[in-house]
Amino acid sequence: MTMKKLSLVLLASALMFTACNNNNEENTNGSQDSTAVATTQEGAGRMEFEEEAFNFGTIKEGEVVEHVFKFKNTGDFPVVLAQVSASCGCTTPTYTSTPVKPGESGEISVKFDSNGQVGQQQKIITIASNAEKPVTTVQLKGEVVVN
Template sequence: MNTLKTVFFGFLLATFSACGNAGNSETTTADSTAHDSTGATVGTGEIAFAESAFDFGQVKEGEVVEHVYAFTNTGTSPVILSRVSASCGCTTPSYTQTPILPGKAGEIKVSFDSNGQVGKQQKIVTVVSNAENSVTTIQLRGEVLAK
């Protein structure tokens, strides 16, 4: 429960302290829920990240940090990422656009431009999908040193 509270607080903190560059997200929508011949839902997908947080350590202001978050669909239906958005305009996600079949892997690549972002950083990327865990977050954190 404390972990859930910590993640929620971190998300709120990141949302309110974002660098103010709204609208930097990529969006795709699709409905990939599997149905049987009667129209009933069959199975669900589930996203399992190899790591949900990455610490890039220390970088000089102006450097661009890139990291790839790999995940696997551990469920029984295809997973489609419908929206992947960052808490700050200085952070840009790109992600697997095709359905991720059960047992297969996908990825989210996050780029963080440290220009003008001196100090401790924690960037939250929110992942929305049709999976059982339909809203998940991944984090990028570290420290940006002044030029």
């Protein structure tokens, strides 16, 4: 891993830990996290997500939300997901562990446990890979109300 990629991954990891207790703030402009800086590589894979944000609406505290973010590799080389992490311990991602060949699809499954998470929610899932954009994010949004 190059020093530039390592720096991006470390910066994204540091930022994700500060977002866990940030329940009442929401990214209202819909833009991607500024840490997901694109880098240009020759012959890289490219992850194109069907959706970059999922709004689960309003749920009662204690409910568990599950969602699958699907992506297609539209690049020229296989994409390998090196690490997928969430902004809070209440959110657990699992992901495709085998290389995703050009033209094929992969997925990141996310489970959000709303126990103790009352209010507006925005959970960031950070994806580190060997793709053209080595660090990218997807997010879960919604509101948790008292049971």
